[in-house]
Amino acid sequence: MASAPPPPYRLLGGRIPYVDGPLKVTGRAEYTDDIQRPGMLVGRVLRSPWPHARLRSIDVREARAVPGVHAVLTGERYPTPFGVLPITHDETAIAVDKARYIGDIIAAVAARDERTAEEALARVRCEIDSLPEHADPRMGVSGVSEPIQKRSLPGTNIQKEVVQHFGDVDEAFRAARYTARVRGTFAGVTHAFTEPLVTIAEATPDGRLTVWSATQVPHYLHRALSEVLGIPLHRIRVIKPEVGGGFGGKSDPLPHEIACAALAIETGRPVKILFDREDVFYTNHGRHPTQNDVRVAADAEGNLLAYDIEALIDGGAWSSFGTVTTYYNGVLAMGPYRIPNFRYRGRRVYTNKPPSGAMRAHGGTNIRHSVEVALDELAEAMGRDPFDLRAQNALAPGSTTVNEFRITSTSFLDCLNAVRSASGWREKFRALPYGRGVGLGCGFYISGSNSPIHFTPKMPQSTVHLKVDMDGGIAVHSMQADIGQGSNTLLAAIVAEVLGVDLERVHVQRVDSDVSPVDLGSYSSRVTFMMGNAARAAAEELKGKLLAAAAAIRERPVSDISVGHERFEVAGAPDLAVPFLDALHKAMETTGALTASGSYQTQPRGGSFKGAKAGTAPAYSFAAYVAEVEVDVETGVYRVETIWAGFDCGRPLNRLAVEGQIEGSIHMGLGQVMGESMSYRGTRLLNPSLLEYKIPMPQQMPRIEIHLVGADDPDGPFGAKEAGEGPLIATLPAVGNALYDAIGVRFTELPITPDRVLRGIDRRRSEGRAWKGQ
Amino acid sequence: MHLDPFELHRPTTVEEAVGLAHDLAGRTDFVAGGTDLLPNYKMHLNVRPHLIALEDIPELRGRSLARIGAMERLADIESDAALARVYPGLADAVGEVATPLVRSSGTVGGNLLVETRCFFFNQSLFWRSSLGYCLKADGDKCHVVPQKERCYATFSGDVAPVLLVLDAEVEVAGPSGRRRIPLAALYDATGDGIRRLTLAPGELLVAVHLPEGARGRRARYKKLRVRPSYDFPELGVAVAGRWDAGRVASMHLAVGGVETYPRRFDELTAPLEGCALSDTAVRGLAEAVMRKLRPVHNTFLLPDYRRRMVEVYVRRAIAEAREGAAE
Amino acid sequence: MPSRDALSFRLNGHPVELACEPARVLLDLLREDLRLTGTKRGCDLGTCGCCAVLVDGRPTLSCLTLARLVEGRAVDTIEGITPAQGLSPVQRAFVEHGATQCGFCTPGFIVTATALLRANPSPSRAEIERAISGNLCRCTGYAKIIEAIRAAAGAD
Incomplete structure (x- = not known):
């Protein structure tokens, strides 16, 4: 499939250094913990040492009496439940009736310094009744006498059950010539952003509350603060300073953010809660520990006939995004292939562990590994090349899946072709010596959610405001959250592109709910697509005013005027070009400073069945990766040497950022493959530290070769789609399938640690299966 | 995170440091680079009200082929070309400790005396309180091997195994004077994860001495861990050997990262002297070492796997040492 | 109370003198007392490296360095590494x-x-x-x- 030659853009499509780079390399970028307020107190939280306990009484009198303590709060002060999804409010700022995991917040203190706060917390006296603890989601599906949350299905800890069936899966399996089955087990993983969670709150005598927080979604925090504290939205101001990484872990409104505000109200003083790294691990909201069972069927010609999927998802103590997770673990198997028959049963079960939530490539990662491994098996059973099987079944542009996802643009075949040839696949697959192998893994991901978490769904998902005054600087206001992905840079570049001005003219303002228009923030890979379209619309509106002004200056029809570089060109008269500032000042004669507003709302998508909106998106990204690995068959230690990453993000608008997202995604995906794991003994997290949570090192990174092959998406801004999450997904199965090619062992349990590799080799040998002569 | 208040003492001589330690017995720790002690202090692990900083004592510095002061930074040893040329195994091991930033402050003495480690010990006060503490800090039971007598915390230094196979000695200063002991004698083979050293209260490690004979030995160090940086050893094998016309002139082998102390296996290597070391003999030795070690489940990798790797790493360390010797 | 003796050292090329209790790490001193917030606190346990500074030219974990032990030394933070104009x-x-x-x-x-x-x-x-x-x-x-x-x- 050949795409039309790309139209030239002045900035977009190039390599645009991040606009905040100079501040970040000098340490001048301001993060929440860098902010000091006069008279600020230190807030700390007391955590439950019990996995599951009824809180009979909490006596804080002694704690309050410690000199230097300003307030000690327990749950009953602000008991209103909240949660990121409006339908599953089961979290509280501080535990109210029960503690639900080791690490659950049961009290909060504000004091003059950290030592005093700790001393106060040590003097809180709790009386509790221990309750049965639930570590394993399998034990939570029936016969539960003391459910962790009230709102689970009766007699269970099941938070959400999803059952979907399209077509006739049983019939398809009866008719199938080939089938494969993978039962996957996935340890939980967590975001491990480098900036710990931190919040500052300050209640002022004018009756307003200001909250600075390391958040990806200032708007959801704003909402939750209002609901729980009972303060109208307009009297709360949420400010998002620089955020040191999120990856989904700063997208829920979090209990400490609300507790911090509550302490500020209580004390009348600014309060900062800065979490220790261990606290961050307890807050978690990372990728769900998951068990899935995936069956795939194909006919004699290699056409995929059906998927039959079950997933059991360990939710931890709260709902968080869990209802979405439960859908995604099924429906995000629907691409990038045609699947005419599809059945899914997913259950998310509460356990007494830190809550799971949304993490980069939320819901699409674990299921994708099992599906792609199953397809590898299927191809092997057929004697087909894995590339051929996938190419044959690829969804076409303009197609609709059986669950009514609309696929607008897809360059998936180009992804496949690019990495097949670049990796030397034909010479390597099954042909490398024992211990060395190549594997293919593919994926797709939503480019923004069509049906977002929205409290007022008739309003746009994204809005951007522009203001230009006589200085000619363009101030951009938006509540999208740059958390390192470079969205401020893209926002500035889009505005500059449309208006023809230099990038340095555009200043993206810090997110501040007092002045920034509502945007649903940075999650579900929505920002480039939605904020990008909104920014473009706002800039177009401004451009209209400036073109009219330039036309008025030259007394020519507007149709003769076009955007040049820092000026407006007049058709047929290069000498008459109007400098940007002249046009601006002309336009300001009647109105003063110019303002413009642009917004984006998705078109209706999806079917009308229950859950039909889950996974619908205005566009999807696609990926095909090849990994090459080398295994030390004596130790099980392996190295991923190269990853060829074929990716379709439509038109890449900032190649530097797209590459950065792909490289970072591969790193995070490799972490989940090679060693990252929230390791528990029962309900107890064993490794709440960056030393024992094994993020890969530079020496473990493969050589990464990126192939951006996307064609313009019809609805994306300048043809773009997401590149922030989709690039993670294909990493896992590419490595898993490469390990199979290397040593003939199927790995269905992640992480694939060296001991598991050795055990796999042992098992294969004990079954008498030779591989590549070994 | 915060440190509990302590008094900081800054002696300028060994005698002064030892005197202070004697006076404050049971209420003080020495602090060298701080990279092991301070994380533990921040987690409120066995905190003492006095710290004696070794920073200002010139005698603890200095390095030559014969002597390395206890306060010598790991990074400086690592980048010392003369040391690396003569003791390649030492350079291997030093370069494998933790991270470059830790090695920049961390000292050789600190690594020899590094606190034993365990999943159930190296945790915050809150974490440990939720479990009811452990033998090694604030509690009376072990969570690795449930019982109340013995601590299984693992010796996790990288430098000791190599210095053991080089027959290093350590100079120790105490209230009753100086003594020089083989490095092996620094560690208490009859102790456990708590009682792990033979140092008397108030005794200070002054320097490491390398005997003349160590210079001809080509040692190698092989470290098992999940990542090529950061991680403490899940197993560390050091081998030093000399070959004479294809026969073993001498061989020494030591293993760290598995038991509560770094252990030398002279009883297994001594019989090999004078033998041509066949693959079968190497394998036999490796298996014999493996049979003597019983890792427990208190680190990231499973004990069965770590034990199995003993055999592989011993073989590989010997092969590399032999190659090094042939150079 | 522990003593809060004066601590003096060179910070980014200039002498500083301030009170500092013994149980205080350099990171806290820099961020909280001296308001040099370019040095970051990521883990406080020497793992993340976000708090690295130069002490006498050596890269050093400021979260694991007792502030009192930089007495008389030269500490350079990210602010000191940055030229007055432009970037290095x-x-x-x-x-x-x-x-x-x-x-x-x-x-x-x-x-x-x-x-x-x-x-x-x-x-x-x-x-x-x-x-x-x-x-x-x-x-x-x-x-x-x-x-x-x-x-x-x-x-x-």
């Missing part, structure tokens, strides 16, 4: 190569990279990887950081 070659390379994403680990990497290039002006790729293997980055997969350091080495 390492900083410029980080910007140009997109080696920052969230930026929280960046000051630590700049400190480490600066020290590396002073000691070894033309490091190999392997030497760079090794030198930065005590600094955690969760955003970039290290690729652009390594690229930037290589570029800076060429430029220096």
Whole structure:
């Protein structure tokens, strides 16, 4: 499939250094913990040492009496439940009736310094009744006498059950010539952003509350603060300073953010809660520990006939995004292939562990590994090349899946072709010596959610405001959250592109709910697509005013005027070009400073069945990766040497950022493959530290070769789609399938640690299966 | 995170440091680079009200082929070309400790005396309180091997195994004077994860001495861990050997990262002297070492796997040492 | 109460003197007492490398350095490494190569990279990887950081 030659853009499509780079390399970028307020107190939280306990009484009198303590709060002060999804409010700022995991917040203190706060917390006296603890989601599906949350299905800890069936899966399996089955087990993983969670709150005598927080979604925090504290939205101001990484872990409104505000109200003083790294691990909201069972069927010609999927998802103590997770673990198997028959049963079960939530490539990662491994098996059973099987079944542009996802643009075949040839696949697959192998893994991901978490769904998902005054600087206001992905840079570049001005003219303002228009923030890979379209619309509106002004200056029809570089060109008269500032000042004669507003709302998508909106998106990204690995068959230690990453993000608008997202995604995906794991003994997290949570090192990174092959998406801004999450997904199965090619062992349990590799080799040998002569 | 208040003492001589330690017995720790002690202090692990900083004592510095002061930074040893040329195994091991930033402050003495480690010990006060503490800090039971007598915390230094196979000695200063002991004698083979050293209260490690004979030995160090940086050893094998016309002139082998102390296996290597070391003999030795070690489940990798790797790493360390010797 | 003796040292080229209790690490002193917030607190336990500073030119974990032990020494933070005008070659390379994403680990990497290039002006790729293997980055997969350091080495 050949795409039309790309139209030239002045900035977009190039390599645009991040606009905040100079501040970040000098340490001048301001993060929440860098902010000091006069008279600020230190807030700390007391955590439950019990996995599951009824809180009979909490006596804080002694704690309050410690000199230097300003307030000690327990749950009953602000008991209103909240949660990121409006339908599953089961979290509280501080535990109210029960503690639900080791690490659950049961009290909060504000004091003059950290030592005093700790001393106060040590003097809180709790009386509790221990309750049965639930570590394993399998034990939570029936016969539960003391459910962790009230709102689970009766007699269970099941938070959400999803059952979907399209077509006739049983019939398809009866008719199938080939089938494969993978039962996957996935340890939980967590975001491990480098900036710990931190919040500052300050209640002022004018009756307003200001909250600075390391958040990806200032708007959801704003909402939750209002609901729980009972303060109208307009009297709360949420400010998002620089955020040191999120990856989904700063997208829920979090209990400490609300507790911090509550302490500020209580004390009348600014309060900062800065979490220790261990606290961050307890807050978690990372990728769900998951068990899935995936069956795939194909006919004699290699056409995929059906998927039959079950997933059991360990939710931890709260709902968080869990209802979405439960859908995604099924429906995000629907691409990038045609699947005419599809059945899914997913259950998310509460356990007494830190809550799971949304993490980069939320819901699409674990299921994708099992599906792609199953397809590898299927191809092997057929004697087909894995590339051929996938190419044959690829969804076409303009197609609709059986669950009514609309696929607008897809360059998936180009992804496949690019990495097949670049990796030397034909010479390597099954042909490398024992211990060395190549594997293919593919994926797709939503480019923004069509049906977002929205409290007022008739309003746009994204809005951007522009203001230009006589200085000619363009101030951009938006509540999208740059958390390192470079969205401020893209926002500035889009505005500059449309208006023809230099990038340095555009200043993206810090997110501040007092002045920034509502945007649903940075999650579900929505920002480039939605904020990008909104920014473009706002800039177009401004451009209209400036073109009219330039036309008025030259007394020519507007149709003769076009955007040049820092000026407006007049058709047929290069000498008459109007400098940007002249046009601006002309336009300001009647109105003063110019303002413009642009917004984006998705078109209706999806079917009308229950859950039909889950996974619908205005566009999807696609990926095909090849990994090459080398295994030390004596130790099980392996190295991923190269990853060829074929990716379709439509038109890449900032190649530097797209590459950065792909490289970072591969790193995070490799972490989940090679060693990252929230390791528990029962309900107890064993490794709440960056030393024992094994993020890969530079020496473990493969050589990464990126192939951006996307064609313009019809609805994306300048043809773009997401590149922030989709690039993670294909990493896992590419490595898993490469390990199979290397040593003939199927790995269905992640992480694939060296001991598991050795055990796999042992098992294969004990079954008498030779591989590549070994 | 915060440190509990302590008094900081800054002696300028060994005698002064030892005197202070004697006076404050049971209420003080020495602090060298701080990279092991301070994380533990921040987690409120066995905190003492006095710290004696070794920073200002010139005698603890200095390095030559014969002597390395206890306060010598790991990074400086690592980048010392003369040391690396003569003791390649030492350079291997030093370069494998933790991270470059830790090695920049961390000292050789600190690594020899590094606190034993365990999943159930190296945790915050809150974490440990939720479990009811452990033998090694604030509690009376072990969570690795449930019982109340013995601590299984693992010796996790990288430098000791190599210095053991080089027959290093350590100079120790105490209230009753100086003594020089083989490095092996620094560690208490009859102790456990708590009682792990033979140092008397108030005794200070002054320097490491390398005997003349160590210079001809080509040692190698092989470290098992999940990542090529950061991680403490899940197993560390050091081998030093000399070959004479294809026969073993001498061989020494030591293993760290598995038991509560770094252990030398002279009883297994001594019989090999004078033998041509066949693959079968190497394998036999490796298996014999493996049979003597019983890792427990208190680190990231499973004990069965770590034990199995003993055999592989011993073989590989010997092969590399032999190659090094042939150079 | 522990004594709060005066502590004096050179900070970013200038002498400073202030009270400091013994149980205080350099990171807290820099961020809280001296309000130099470019040095970041990521883990407080010596793992993430975000708090790296130079002490007498050596890259050092300020979260594991007792503040009192820098008495009489020279401490350079990211603020001191930054020229009064513009950027250092390492900083410029980080910007140009997109080696920052969230930026929280960046000051630590700049400190480490600066020290590396002073000691070894033309490091190999392997030497760079090794030198930065005590600094955690969760955003970039290290690729652009390594690229930037290589570029800076060429430029220096």
